[in-house]
Amino acid sequence: MGASEPVEAVIFDIGATLVTGPPIAPNKVIAALMEGVTAAEVASVIMTTPFESPGEVCDALAARFGAVGEDALVGICGLWERQSTAAHGIDGAAECVLALVERGLRIGLLSDIWSPYYHSVERALPEVVGAAHSIVLSCRTGARKPDKDNFLRVISELGVEPSRAVMVGDTYTHDILPAIELGMRTVWVLARPEREIESVLGVMNGMLPCPTATVGSIREVLGTVTGATTTCHPERSEGSALN
Ligand SMILES: [Mg+2]
Numbered sequence: 001m002g003a004s005e006p007v008e009a010v011i012f013d014i015g016a017t018l019v020t021g022p023p024i025a026p027n028k029v030i031a032a033l034m035e036g037v038t039a040a041e042v043a044s045v046i047m048t049t050p051f052e053s054p055g056e057v058c059d060a061l062a063a064r065f066g067a068v069g070e071d072a073l074v075g076i077c078g079l080w081e082r083q084s085t086a087a088h089g090i091d092g093a094a095e096c097v098l099a100l101v102e103r104g105l106r107i108g109l110l111s112d113i114w115s116p117y118y119h120s121v122e123r124a125l126p127e128v129v130g131a132a133h134s135i136v137l138s139c140r141t142g143a144r145k146p147d148k149d150n151f152l153r154v155i156s157e158l159g160v161e162p163s164r165a166v167m168v169g170d171t172y173t174h175d176i177l178p179a180i181e182l183g184m185r186t187v188w189v190l191a192r193p194e195r196e197i198e199s200v201l202g203v204m205n206g207m208l209p210c211p212t213a214t215v216g217s218i219r220e221v222l223g224t225v226t227g228a229t230t231t232c233h234p235e236r237s238e239g240s241a242l243n
Helices: 026-033 039-046 054-065 070-083 093-102 115-124 126-131 149-158 172-181 197-204 218-226
Strands: 009-012 106-111 134-137 165-169 185-189 213-215
Touching (some): 009 093, 026 039, 026 070, 093 106, 093 218, 106 126, 106 149, 134 149, 149 165, 165 172, 165 218, 172 185
Parallel strands (some): 009 106, 009 165, 106 134, 185 213
């Protein structure tokens, strides 16, 4: 992958890239419990605030949207409990990260995530969390993808040039496009292709810049990053000259 500039760091999205979780996002569950508040509005609060307890979630929601009813409070407590154990490591994810560490690469985690679900990631993949040299989470920084703030922060914490970093993620608009725009190399893991149809069409029709590589699962990432396997577009795999 880009032989002229060796890869020094690999930055991973978390949800659907390293772990799987419940099919319904927590912001949608909470929005369904509250009157007149959209899932996007809930996300703008819960994904950007550090919480220690479900009570703090309710306080933050009440401060923004008005009083949280008793039923919603009970529902949010139950959701917190479920989310705290919901993440499961994807087969091959820990092996991939640890093999990259063994090769001397620096590892970043870059995720839009809320506090209880991150707790379950720490339980599901403790070796990955322990091996990471930089962990940048929306619930700690207040910024969310596709804003470039957290991308710049993780690159800075890893101490590498963007051109020597690879972003690995499953969502084109949030993980891949901002990374390309910053001059990073990218591996698009099409873990949930049905959610990515518009982006797949955009890339195939030349309307969106092509990732450095596109793979079907996290198990293919190690070979792609280390150059052990060819990519879908080997003639385009020289880093920034992608569009
Ligand atoms: Mg993801």
